[in-house]
Every structure is written in C-alpha cells, then in structure tokens.
Amino acid sequence: xxxxxxxxxxxxxxxxxxxxxxxxxxxxxxxxxxxxxxxxxxxxxxxxxxxxxxxxxxxxxxxxxxxxxxxxxxxxxxxxxxxxxxxxxxxxxxxxxxxxxxxxxxxxxxxxxxxxxxxxxxxxxxxxxxxxxxxxxxxxxxxxxxxxxxxxxxxxxxxxxxxxxxxxxxxxxxxxxxxxxxxxxxxxxxxxxxxxxxxxxxxxxxxxxxxxxxxxxxxxxxxxxxxxx
Numbered sequence: 001x002x003x004x005x006x007x008x009x010x011x012x013x014x015x016x017x018x019x020x021x022x023x024x025x026x027x028x029x030x031x032x033x034x035x036x037x038x039x040x041x042x043x044x045x046x047x048x049x050x051x052x053x054x055x056x057x058x059x060x061x062x063x064x065x066x067x068x069x070x071x072x073x074x075x076x077x078x079x080x081x082x083x084x085x086x087x088x089x090x091x092x093x094x095x096x097x098x099x100x101x102x103x104x105x106x107x108x109x110x111x112x113x114x115x116x117x118x119x120x121x122x123x124x125x126x127x128x129x130x131x132x133x134x135x136x137x138x139x140x141x142x143x144x145x146x147x148x149x150x151x152x153x154x155x156x157x158x159x160x161x162x163x164x165x166x167x168x169x170x171x172x173x174x175x176x177x178x179x180x181x182x183x184x185x186x187x188x189x190x191x192x193x194x195x196x197x198x199x200x201x202x203x204x205x206x207x208x209x210x211x212x213x214x215x216x217x218x219x220x221x222x223x224x225x226x227x228x229x
Contacts, residue, residue: 008184
C-alpha cells in the first residue's frame, strides 16, 4: 500500500486529482510542518541581550520598520524581485520615513542558482543601498529567532513554494508575514471560504492565486508600523 504524507493542502489535492480512483485505497494525508515553540517565540525587546543584538546588526543606526527575508538565493525565491519591491516601497515614502526602513536578507550574497545580490542592489537601489543588509554568515537557531523578533514583517515571495518554513518560524516569533499566494504558503495565510472554513482545494479549484478568497485569520500588517516601532 502506498502512503503519501504531504506538506501542503495544495500538494494533497494534486495527488488525489492525479491518482483519481486509485487514490481511494491509498493513505493520502496532509501533514503540515511543526515548529518547536521553545526555539521560535516572542522575545523581550527591552532586554539588554536583545538591544545588544540589534546594535550588532545595525550599529548605532535606528530603524522604525524592518523587513526580514530568510531563504536561499535561488531563482524561484525571487530575491531580486523582493529588492525591487522594497525599493518601490521606499520610493512611495517621504525621504525621512524611507531612511528609517531596512530590509535584512539572510542568504548568500551570490549563488550560481540565483543571482549576484550586491550587483542587483547597486543597480536598483541607488542612494538607498544602505537600507539593505545582507546576513550571509551561518547562525544558530537562537540568533535566527532574534532576527524574526527584530523584524516587523517577514517576506517570502517565491514563485513556487512547497511550504515556506521561514514564514512559520516568523509567526511563532510573533512577526507577521508577507508572501505570494502559492503552494504551502497559502495554508499559512489560512484563507477562509464563504462559511468561515479553511479553504479546501479541488480539481476545479486547485489554488487561490487568482484571489477567489480574501479573508484570512493571519496576522495583519499595519501601515502605522512604518512611522512607529
């Protein structure tokens, strides 16, 4: 007997649709990722330890809004698109506010499977290059949890994604997420149908990427965070 344990509701549906009648006597079950709550959790941001970490990242600079990206520098992760989106975001703000926004990218600066991020930043960001920080050193779980806590939002805009573990870790740390509606990232947004139930995918409705359902019970980003931390 074939057993299929799938990490997203979309993948579970794809298996059922492809297998058709054969799926009736198979165990096909959605098993979402789990996170150790002792590793990713909200921190006391007034503690000396956290303030020391913040100074380690930014030096004496202070930022009112911080976006965080934690993923490999791969083509499908759309890292260059995220940089362009961040630049577009800054361009819409008054200079005084834009100067107080930062994007931290925990990834390799250059990857043969992705791109040369310093070159992309140089080409796109102009005088706003100092608003982007690349963290390319190996870090432990404790340090990664501090990054999630340091951020106001965690962004992952992959063109396709099985799950998107950094989003789960971020939410466990109490930080809202920004993601594309694709793959397992949809599960973490928890879109609700007309009856308030978690959406289910079918052969005729294989994804919510066209925006059929808008309501979610996920954490919501507040624009006021740009001006107050």
